[in-house]
Amino acid sequence: MSHKFPKNFLWGASISAHQTEGAYKSDGKGLTVQDTRPRDNHEIADFTVASDHYHHYKEDIQLLAELGVQSFRFSISWARIFPSGSGEVNPSGIEHYQNVIDECLRHNIQPMITLNHFDLPQALEDIGGWSNRETVNAFKNYAETVFKAYGSQVKYWLTINEPNVMLLVDKKILGKQIPLKEKYQQFHHLMIAEKYAFKLCHELVENGQIGPVPNISLVYPATSKPLDNQAALYFNSVRNWAYLDFSCFGRYNTVFKDYLNQKEVSITFAAEDKNLMENHFPDFIAMNFYTTMTVEKPTDKNNMSEGISDQQSEDIMDWGFYKGVTNPYLKKNQFNWTIDPEGLKTTLQTLYDRYHLPIIITENGLGAKDQLTEEGKIHDPYRIDYIKQHLEQCLNAIEAGVDLFGYSPWSAIDLISVHEGISKRYGFIYADRTEKDLKQLKRYKKDSFFWYQKLIQTNEIPL
Ligand code: BG6
Numbered sequence: 001m002s003h004k005f006p007k008n009f010l011w012g013a014s015i016s017a018h019q020t021e022g023a024y025k026s027d028g029k030g031l032t033v034q035d036t037r038p039r040d041n042h043e044i045a046d047f048t049v050a051s052d053h054y055h056h057y058k059e060d061i062q063l064l065a066e067l068g069v070q071s072f073r074f075s076i077s078w079a080r081i082f083p084s085g086s087g088e089v090n091p092s093g094i095e096h097y098q099n100v101i102d103e104c105l106r107h108n109i110q111p112m113i114t115l116n117h118f119d120l121p122q123a124l125e126d127i128g129g130w131s132n133r134e135t136v137n138a139f140k141n142y143a144e145t146v147f148k149a150y151g152s153q154v155k156y157w158l159t160i161n162e163p164n165v166m167l168l169v170d171k172k173i174l175g176k177q178i179p180l181k182e183k184y185q186q187f188h189h190l191m192i193a194e195k196y197a198f199k200l201c202h203e204l205v206e207n208g209q210i211g212p213v214p215n216i217s218l219v220y221p222a223t224s225k226p227l228d229n230q231a232a233l234y235f236n237s238v239r240n241w242a243y244l245d246f247s248c249f250g251r252y253n254t255v256f257k258d259y260l261n262q263k264e265v266s267i268t269f270a271a272e273d274k275n276l277m278e279n280h281f282p283d284f285i286a287m288n289f290y291t292t293m294t295v296e297k298p299t300d301k302n303n304m305s306e307g308i309s310d311q312q313s314e315d316i317m318d319w320g321f322y323k324g325v326t327n328p329y330l331k332k333n334q335f336n337w338t339i340d341p342e343g344l345k346t347t348l349q350t351l352y353d354r355y356h357l358p359i360i361i362t363e364n365g366l367g368a369k370d371q372l373t374e375e376g377k378i379h380d381p382y383r384i385d386y387i388k389q390h391l392e393q394c395l396n397a398i399e400a401g402v403d404l405f406g407y408s409p410w411s412a413i414d415l416i417s418v419h420e421g422i423s424k425r426y427g428f429i430y431a432d433r434t435e436k437d438l439k440q441l442k443r444y445k446k447d448s449f450f451w452y453q454k455l456i457q458t459n460e461i462p463l
Helices: 053-067 091-106 133-150 163-168 170-174 180-204 226-249 254-262 273-279 341-355 381-399 447-458
Strands: 010-014 071-075 110-116 156-161 209-213 219-221 285-288 293-296 316-318 322-324 359-363 404-407 429-431 443-445
Touching: 010 110, 010 359, 010 447, 053 091, 053 429, 053 443, 053 447, 071 156, 091 110, 091 133, 110 133, 133 180, 156 163, 156 180, 163 170, 163 180, 163 226, 180 209, 180 226, 180 273, 209 226, 219 226, 226 254, 226 285, 226 293, 226 316, 226 322, 226 341, 285 341, 341 359, 341 381, 381 404, 381 447
Parallel strands: 010 071, 010 404, 071 110, 110 156, 156 209, 209 285, 219 293, 285 359, 359 404
Antiparallel strands: 293 322, 316 322, 429 443
16 A cells, blocks of 8 residues: 555645634624533533634744644635624624735645534524524525635635534523524524535635535444444435535435434425525545444334434434444544544545545544643654555545545644543643633644654655
């Protein structure tokens, strides 16, 4: 096996706004659902300061330039641009991201912008959030505003981060459980909003390219029992394909439709939806990948609560359809997430075979409790090992014919994890703070920083 990546392979690193920026009320920013969501653990850091990337962006981008990345995936906080989700534009918000983009370009780093990453403006949540069609209109207006503001400089765009995980793990990510019928109306609205983003990007951004950004975890059947295979079929559909089939084929997936019928969920379409669905498509697929999942057909309703309690673990159950189980062949990380590098190759092949679109990995990485030594070092061989194993499988997938054009792991700098605060770190760059003590938020380069730097320089996995 060759260790070299194709010429022009795009090396990047990723973050999101609310997990890094902090400055949650500065310069006219409105509140978002991430600022207000009920938290079941107040011992962990919130997003008010995060890694203070809002004030450290120059230093952070300078460090990314030293790392050698060619692209930087970040999200725009919608509530900085429109503090109330719609209405008056906030000029300071526009200016902030203009500065970030300029700084990237000054260092020859291409910005790759996610339009929205879990942080819906609270003002829109107050009118029903994604259940209300008005949120689609507000998103359309927001997308149009940022494409017009930045489209001459930014060519890579991503739509809405992981709508699948957001809806399936609603309680953890949004702080509230969405009733099932509402959940799939939200699905429809999120996917229609995405269609508007495809359309507007192609109309307004010269040479612009845009992709959906779901979290894809291939689902395995626990055994060769036919009913376990059915369970995997349904969960694959509900978790993965329903979203991408909508984005890439413009239709509701049949297995998903059956799932909705059995759940007695019906979706309200607006007059323009059919046309939007069937005429606007992505240029590539951005995929976030951490793990795979394994399910069986549930046989015992006792001791199981419905839903998913953690997006990446086996703790899921949908009575009548599927129930997550531990895969005995795979190891787990410190936070109980299953690690499956070979599953990445299979996932990439499945995705490419199904959609025939170029793919970029926009998240992949290892959350761990890193230690800063007295000498200012962070020894994180476990992260290097995780990324190395996954990149080997990327090479295998490329060799097997998959058009994988880039890798932008999670995360560029340490950020506040969705459920585990700052103790669960993902970055190549350490941000010195604890859950409670902000310290100076000084940046340190981890061992993985130097490893990834070498990889980018040589375009091959260091031995
Ligand atoms: C992805 C999200 O699903 O998982 C990120 O897009 C998130 O925002 C990442 O940080 C890791 O999850 P967690 O819970 O460890 O932060």
